[in-house]
Amino acid sequence: MPLQASTAVLNFSMKKMLLVFTGFGLLAVLTFYYFQDSDFKPKFRLSDNSYMETVVITQKKAGETRLVVHAEKAIFETETDVKLLALNAYFPEKSLTLTSDSGRYNTVSRDIEIEGDIKANTKGYDIVTNKLHWDGKKAELLSQDKVVIVGKNRNIYIEGDTMTAQDGKATLHKHVKAIFKGK
Numbered sequence: 001m002p003l004q005a006s007t008a009v010l011n012f013s014m015k016k017m018l019l020v021f022t023g024f025g026l027l028a029v030l031t032f033y034y035f036q037d038s039d040f041k042p043k044f045r046l047s048d049n050s051y052m053e054t055v056v057i058t059q060k061k062a063g064e065t066r067l068v069v070h071a072e073k074a075i076f077e078t079e080t081d082v083k084l085l086a087l088n089a090y091f092p093e094k095s096l097t098l099t100s101d102s103g104r105y106n107t108v109s110r111d112i113e114i115e116g117d118i119k120a121n122t123k124g125y126d127i128v129t130n131k132l133h134w135d136g137k138k139a140e141l142l143s144q145d146k147v148v149i150v151g152k153n154r155n156i157y158i159e160g161d162t163m164t165a166q167d168g169k170a171t172l173h174k175h176v177k178a179i180f181k182g183k
Helices: 002-035
Strands: 051-061 064-076 081-091 096-106 112-122 125-135 140-143 147-151 156-160 162-166 169-173 177-180
Touching: 064 096, 081 112, 096 125, 147 169, 156 169
Parallel strands: none
Antiparallel strands: 051 064, 064 081, 081 096, 096 112, 112 125, 125 140, 125 147, 140 162, 147 156, 156 177, 162 169
């Protein structure tokens, strides 16, 4: 009889140790994922009409925030393409805020095609266009459509057929027209 009692105690102790080691293992895995430096991309299984509401997309490079996009709704069209509705984008490097009815975000290239009635403002200027492309790798805004820039306090009106904006500076190309009104 004493042999059975000691075996039962031994089995209980082994089960306890197994439970403790399993707990430590799970804690180690969770700690590893929490402290890892790279972007963790969860995999989702998406079906037709899958969407998320109140979405925030943040792009960083070397620890600096390059872009923050807020959208009221994100509709998953494919595994890599997400349609964004009622978006608001902020580019801290350029001190630029823009709003648009819609856009399309590519989760692989991190590029954004912004479409519709685009209104932006930065450092005392209002910018209006119909299409913009954000190149996630170059951190560059591009437009192949007409762009109008109006200086709020400086009485400046500038328009051009295309635009590139990088490193806090915008350049208009093709058929540029500028009107400066004096005081």
